[in-house]
């Protein structure tokens with residue numbers, strides 16, 4: 001459960017995960033599961049030219065943002081769709097069901113991309129992240145195979161706790 005509207009599950013001052021976007025070029029970006037739009041802040045500082053759209057189902061988190069926000073995704077395509085930790089806490093959901101929900105979320109997100117898709121998964125080597133599901137690299141590779149995503153890069157360095165998959169549609 002999120003403790004506040006500003007809570008993203010990540011450390012509030014930690015923007016490192018977004019550096020993975022430097023591996024691709026884009027002008028339009030859908031932040032799928034944006035929370036309070038830390039990515040928008042990072043993009044503004046990056047000096048990149050971009051058009052940013054935030055989507056989340058937490059209206060309270062979106063209300064903190066000064067960018068275009070949606071609880072229903074606009075019917076358009078984006079150069080890149082990114083899902084940074086776009087899942088909920090595991091709670092009492094059986095882990096396989098929770099993982100399958102994430103797979104289906106990525107499947108839906110893919111429909112909005114014309115070129116790239118980025119998603120993350122907490123590494124199974126991180127033992128203390130008990131509120132969230134953790135993945136082996138192979139499980140996430142299998143997600144890509146099932147969704148017909150071409151893996152351009154598996155970034156294991158930018159965010160030490162997560163695998164960041166950079167894919168082409």
Ligand SMILES: C[S@@+](CC[C@H](N)C(=O)[O-])C[C@H]1O[C@@H](n2cnc3c(N)ncnc32)[C@H](O)[C@@H]1O
Nearest residue numbers: 008009033034035038056057058084085086087
């Ligand atoms: C761990 S937070 C990360 C927020 C943001 N991506 C970041 O990196 O700061 C995950 C966010 O994804 C949202 N989320 C999870 N599943 C979603 C779904 N199927 N549709 C829309 N939002 C979703 C949650 O509401 C939450 O705000």
